[in-house]
Each structure stands twice: as C-alpha cells, then as structure tokens.
Amino acid sequence: MAGVLHRAALRTSRLLQCSKRPSRYHNGSLFFSTSSRRPLMALTGFTETQLTVRDAVSQVCSQFPNTYWQEHDENERDPTDFHATLAKDGWLGIALPEALGGSGLGISEATMMMQAIAESGAGMAGAQSIHANVYATQPLAKFGTAEQLESTIPNIISGRCRVCFGVTEPNSGLDTLRLATAASKQPDGSYRVTGQKIWITCAQVAAKMILLARTTPLEDVEKPSEGLSLFCIDLDRSKHSGLDMRRIKKMGGRAVDANEVFFDNYAIPADSLIGEEGQGFKIILHGMNAERCLLAGEALGLGYAALARATQYAQERTVFQRPIGMNQGIAHPLAEAYMRLEAAKLATYHAARLYDDGSVPAADVGVACNSAKYLAAEAAFAACERAVLTHGGMGYAVEYDVERYFRESLVPRIAPISREMILNYISEKVLGLPRSY
Incomplete structure (x- = not known):
C-alpha cells in the first residue's frame, strides 16, 4: 500500500502544480475546455485517498491515448501492455491484503480506479481487461487457504497471472442456482469438471479461473443455493486436457475476449476448492x-x-x-x-x-x-x-x-x-x- 500511495502522491503533487496553468481537454475526458478548468465530475465528498487514486490512475492511463483503444477495438487485440503497466505500479492489488503485496484499500478506492480507467478513454474494454482481477479475487482473499493465497494472489497483483470468472451458463443464464456444470469428487479428493460456461471475459489470456460448479446434484439438496462449490483452477489448454474455448464475436469491448468455455471431465486438484464444499453460492x-x-x-x-x-x-x-x-x-x-x-x-x-x-x-x-x-x-x-x-x-x-x-x-x-x-x-x-x- 505504501509504495502505491507514495507513487500516487508524487503524481498527484505534479498534477496539482500543473492545474494552476490553463488546462484544455485532458485525454478526451477529464476536463471541459479552456473555458473551464474544473473537472467535469464534481469531486466534493470524496476522501483524499480516493482522489489520489483517481489522479494517479488517470496519469497512468494518459499513456494510452484514444487511438490505442480504437486500434485494439478494431483489431480485437488484447491490451496486454495496458494491463502490464497497471500491474507494474501495483494497481491490480488495490483491494487485496497488504500481507500478500496488495494495497489493502477498499472497494470504494477500487471503484474510483475503475471509473478513472473507463473515463480516460479506455472505456469498458480497458476496465474489463483488469475487472476480474479486482473483484473475482475478493472471495478468494476472504475464504482461501493460506497456501492458496500465497501461491495465487501475489502473481495476480504482479500481472504474471490473469484471472477470469466462470459462473454464467448458456442454459441457466441469470438463474445461477440452477447451473449445470458439475464437479464430481474423485476417490483421491480431486474433482472432475464437466459442463459449459459462457460470456467468460479474458479467458483466452487468463491463467486462472474462479469457477462455480455444482458438487451435489440439485435434486439432492434442500435448497437450490446448497451444493454449489467455488474453485480456483488452472486453465490447462493442452490438447487432451478436456478444456476447450471458443471466442465470441461481439458488438463492443472487442479489445477483450469473451468466450464459451467447455469442460469435458477436466481434472482439478482437491486444493482448488475455496472454502467449504457446498457453500460456493454464499461465498x-x-x-x-x-x-x-x-x-x-x-x-x-x-x-x-x-x-x-x-x-x-x-x-x-x-x-x-x-x-x-x-x-x-x-x-x-x-x-x-x-x-x-x-x-x-x-x-x-x-x-x-x-x-x-x-x-x-x-x-x-x-x-x-x-x-x-x-x-x-x-x-x-x-x-x-x-x-x-x-x-x-x-x-x-x-x-x-x-x-x-x-x-x-x-x-x-x-x-x-x-x-x-x-x-x-x-x-x-x-x-x-x-x-x-
């Protein structure tokens, strides 16, 4: 936290000095024009930390002009260098524990960061390139084992590992409690996953997936919310792994991929389970x-x-x-x-x-x-x-x-x-x- 906020404070100081001079249209979004130097969004009521985050992240994003996002949208190319730049300065760990290399800040600051990214001209594509790394890791950070946290969280924060979130399915949609992807427990404690997920953002570039699957059949539980379990799994793309991904052509946010993901008897180890088996929906x-x-x-x-x-x-x-x-x-x-x-x-x-x-x-x-x-x-x-x-x-x-x-x-x-x-x-x-x- 100290490192991120120290760098952010230095950037904020420079920005405040620059704001004394007439400012025009900063990166296409932050200021009206020469006739007004006030930010378009009213900034009263925010904490000093939130404003520091806003200023610092906006400065990072200024390295990526609108033409960058136009080109990546047109070519459907992942903004890998944008993700790497944010990771380099520690921003992917904004709401993760300090003990694991994060900043230990809250969702209030993370929300400000995501707003600043979209507002810079990066839009939803820029935000979605890091979106899951911020929110999908919250259940892991709260309910994961020490071993899971130490082996996963630092790699996410550093940018070495990207994460996607596997919940939505084509046949259940928003009826999450009736999802059909099943994780069958094996005699050695491991699981075999079979099923399909859809609209999984950044699955093509992710190394990990936070996966929600049913470990107890729906007909064997008292409530539909029971029998679902959450896993943090590796994505093994080798030929016979039982994992297949198909990219979906879409209207907007084309710089980040969206996918159908198919599991066919896909093996995951016992230590992939986050929290208690059957408590995944609550988690x-x-x-x-x-x-x-x-x-x-x-x-x-x-x-x-x-x-x-x-x-x-x-x-x-x-x-x-x-x-x-x-x-x-x-x-x-x-x-x-x-x-x-x-x-x-x-x-x-x-x-x-x-x-x-x-x-x-x-x-x-x-x-x-x-x-x-x-x-x-x-x-x-x-x-x-x-x-x-x-x-x-x-x-x-x-x-x-x-x-x-x-x-x-x-x-x-x-x-x-x-x-x-x-x-x-x-x-x-x-x-x-x-x-x-």
Whole structure:
C-alpha cells in the first residue's frame, strides 16, 4: 500500500502544480475546455485517498491515448501492455491484503480506479481487461487457504497471472442456482469438471479461473443455493486436457475476449476448492456485490467520457454561424445527462462505502449495490446516446470515439445482471411485492 500511495502522491503533487496553468481537454475526458478548468465530475465528498487514486490512475492511463483503444477495438487485440503497466505500479492489488503485496484499500478506492480507467478513454474494454482481477479475487482473499493465497494472489497483483470468472451458463443464464456444470469428487479428493460456461471475459489470456460448479446434484439438496462449490483452477489448454474455448464475436469491448468455455471431465486438484464444499453460492456473493460497485464505477467513467466529448464538440462545432451548444436542443439534454451521472455517482460511492463498512447487513449492501449498478448503467447509456446525437453524422465515425462508447454502454445494462432482474430484486426485497420469477 505504501509504495502505491507514495507513487500516487508524487503524481498527484505534479498534477496539482500543473492545474494552476490553463488546462484544455485532458485525454478526451477529464476536463471541459479552456473555458473551464474544473473537472467535469464534481469531486466534493470524496476522501483524499480516493482522489489520489483517481489522479494517479488517470496519469497512468494518459499513456494510452484514444487511438490505442480504437486500434485494439478494431483489431480485437488484447491490451496486454495496458494491463502490464497497471500491474507494474501495483494497481491490480488495490483491494487485496497488504500481507500478500496488495494495497489493502477498499472497494470504494477500487471503484474510483475503475471509473478513472473507463473515463480516460479506455472505456469498458480497458476496465474489463483488469475487472476480474479486482473483484473475482475478493472471495478468494476472504475464504482461501493460506497456501492458496500465497501461491495465487501475489502473481495476480504482479500481472504474471490473469484471472477470469466462470459462473454464467448458456442454459441457466441469470438463474445461477440452477447451473449445470458439475464437479464430481474423485476417490483421491480431486474433482472432475464437466459442463459449459459462457460470456467468460479474458479467458483466452487468463491463467486462472474462479469457477462455480455444482458438487451435489440439485435434486439432492434442500435448497437450490446448497451444493454449489467455488474453485480456483488452472486453465490447462493442452490438447487432451478436456478444456476447450471458443471466442465470441461481439458488438463492443472487442479489445477483450469473451468466450464459451467447455469442460469435458477436466481434472482439478482437491486444493482448488475455496472454502467449504457446498457453500460456493454464499461465498461468491462476497464478490458479486463488489462487482456491481466496480461496474457502476466503470459505467460512470464511460458516461463522463462521452459527455466530455459531446460538450467539447458542442462548443467547437459551428452551424448557422453559431456553436451548436448555444442551442437548447443540444445544451439541455447534455445538462440532463450530467445531472443523471452525478446522481448515479452518489448512489455508487454510497454503495461502495456500505460494502467496505463490514458492519452493514448484507441485505442493505445488496440493495445499495444493485441500485447503484442500475442507476449508473442507465445514466451512462443516456450520456453515450446523447454524445452520438450531439456529434450528428460524425458521431458515427470511429475517430470521434463516441460510437465506441455507445456500443460499450450496453454492457453495464446487461451484465453481470440485467436491469430487469435488478428491478425484480428491488420490488421483492425493498417493496415487499410478490416474487415474479
């Protein structure tokens, strides 16, 4: 922690010195223009540590301009050097224990980091390249054995090992409790995994997977939430290992891979098990709420990036001998997009604080994290759509980036849980309405 924050403090000091001079449009997202030197997002209410993280991560991201992300999106090429740069400065361990080389900070700071990455112009692709390394490791860090932690966490933090998260399946979708991938225990204590996962991000470049599989058949448990187990497994891509991956062609975030993953009697050792057998669903919830906070931060970053682009264009684009931003038909939707982002920002960091608190009832944390993810995703989508429309025909051009942001803005509305399922959850858990599914 000390090393990361010391370097961050040095960067922050330099940034503060530079801020005394007129600043224009920093890396496409952080500032309005020469007419305003204040950040687009209001920074009041954040801790000094959060702001230090924001400034330092933004400076790291400034090494990767929008053209970098345009090229990687077009060529569907993994941003390996971006991941390596963040790992070099210790950012992948932001919310992992200091004893294992992490910074020991919370999801509040990690959310700020993910927002800064998306906001820099990296968008969802940049965030997703390290996303699982931050949240999928939370259950491992909390419930893993000392041996598991010492052999895995330092390698994740250093960037030598990348992680993917294996939960979603094609036939169960959001009905996680009815997933069919089975891990059958063998006489020697090891397991054999058979089944299929889908939409597994970064599986092509990951060395490890945090895998949720059923160890007791559904018909043999009293509750569907029982009999699921969590594993930290190696991904052996050798010819006869029983593991196969197929990349999915997708609309946005093309710089990071998404995959179907097939297991056919795939062998994993007994010490892959995280926590107690059959308690995987309870364990994985620890990571799911963290993921909702991180994804909300990423959505915010994407929305602010798009809004900054639209604002700059509205100031500079002249039609009928006047800047288009003078027209209320342009200005008012942008102002509304800003307010929606600011409101979602408050919900997001409120949820992150509750998650980090540790004493707040799990039900309250779940409501806050799901609400934040929903609000941030909707605000980001509205901002990205408005950015394209503000650019008019040029909003369709790759060089202006807003078309990429718009494509990627659909991700937080769909994943890791759909907006409709969040509405179902709030209806039942908060309003006390009958369960609809």
